[in-house]
Amino acid sequence: MPEQSIRYSFGGDEHLFAEVSESMSLPAFFRGLEMTNALKAMKLPGVLDVCLANASFQIRFNPDRISPQTLLHKVKSLENQRGTAHYLDTRIIEIPVYYNDPWTHETLMRFRDRHQSPEQTDLEYAASLNGYGNIEDFILAHSHSPWFVSMVGFVAGLPFMFQMVEQEQQIEVPKYLTPRTDTPKQTVGHGGCFGCIYSVKGAGGYQMFGTTPVPIYDPQQSMPHLKDSIVFFRAGDIVKFRPIDRTEYGQITQAVAAGEYVLHTRSFRFDLQEYLADPESYKARIMEALYVN
Known part of the structure; x- marks a missing residue:
């Protein structure tokens, strides 16, 4: 072609x-x-x-x-x-996510008048729109396969990423009809076929699925993973979301506050040709590289 x-x-x-x-x-x-x-x-x-x-x-x-x-x-x-250029020396990064958390839930409920489906939460809307029977199945689909960071921008440190699945499996959901004036810092959001993590508190229009306790932008560079740059993500990074509960969210938040949290990352040489030849096997290799010592 x-x-x-x-x-x-x-x-x-x-x-x-x-x-x-x-x-x-x-x-x-x-x-x-x-x-x-x-x-x-x-x-x-x-x-x-x-x-x-x-x-x-x-x-x-x-x-x-x-x-x-x-x-x-x-x-x-x-x-x-x-x-x-079919090779890319990059990183695989595990991002813990507290899905359906109380903070993004409180925010989204304040802005139902700007939403396509005011009677549903953002997760419920995304699940139904993409053919999932409940939000638990949707969260599994959202966190199951890795995501590829294709650009960083809009606000400092915000990664745009798309899930590494076949096109017919791509999660797609429109942005709010009218943008919100508030989005909590570190919200995991989605608009169109792109996922993102809001690096700072502010306006936004992406659907809100949860939040991560891990900072991805820090002008003070107080965290180990931000020592080299105030912005963590780079184009080409591979992200794996890992669902966590309220207890683990609190534990990670405490470690972050103490400057002791270590983000789980692995160096990886991504080969585009090998990925395109057999995406499922290559994704298994990515997961093995992330989780096997």
Whole structure:
């Protein structure tokens, strides 16, 4: 199957936008990853920022140092180069989640007038919309397979991720009709086919499924997993959600407050070609790498 042609457009005088694909897919992400890595390696004078997204990337440049057409020509020259971008040295990360917790529940109940189905909670709505008989089955489906972080943004440290399952198994649920003015920090949310973790308290429109006690953004860098950066997640990370109860939530919260919580992570070399050849076996390998010493 031939690759989709990349669509380019300029945003004002200082931005070049490249749409790799109209829909998110791992091949589209890896194609964008390869091109942005190659562009960074060129160290072109005048290129200020290169931002990779789900199935696109954007470049901010100084037009006084590099003309728009020269930059466009340089980027287009990278389209057909092929290196080792089907490999990605990344991390597998276990994120504990207290599903159906009282804090997101209290918040979502305050905003039922902005919801498609005011008589249901967000979990009940998502479960029924995706064909699950109850929220327990939905939570199992949400936490069973790993998720791939395809971009980080919107607010500092917020990861956008999609579940590594066949398209017909993808969880899909629309955002609120009107965004909320409040979302608790570290809420695990979902909108469209993308999951996220709200890194800070604030406005939001994704359905709220639960919360994690683990901070993913910390300007003070007080946690061991945030010593190297105030933002934890990186594009390419693989996330496995693990359901926890109120008791374990409290235990982890205490460890976080003491600066003693150690996030469970494993280094992993992800091979796109091997994953596409046999997704289920490869996901089993991911889980083995995460949980087997």
